[in-house]
Amino acid sequence: MSSNELPDLVDFTTLKTVLDAERKAVLKAHSFGDSDEYVRDLEGATVILDFVAKIQTQLWQFFKDY
Secondary structure: OOHHHOOOOOOHHHHHHOHHHHHHHHHHHOOOOOOOOOOOOHHHHHHHHHHHHHHHHHHHHHHHHO
16 A cells, blocks of 8 residues: 555544544433443543554554555
């Protein structure tokens, strides 16, 4: 795959800003009601998103360079 075929990197900053709204949508869509024990809390979700953003950005940069 050449670098001009590499898809754009996901905008993780935007994802982070809508994380709480998306979490609430999952709760509502799956009829969990007010019980949020089935969905990761916002703090935990943010930690995971930060980790994924770091790894994905490094991998994206690697494939872009090589």
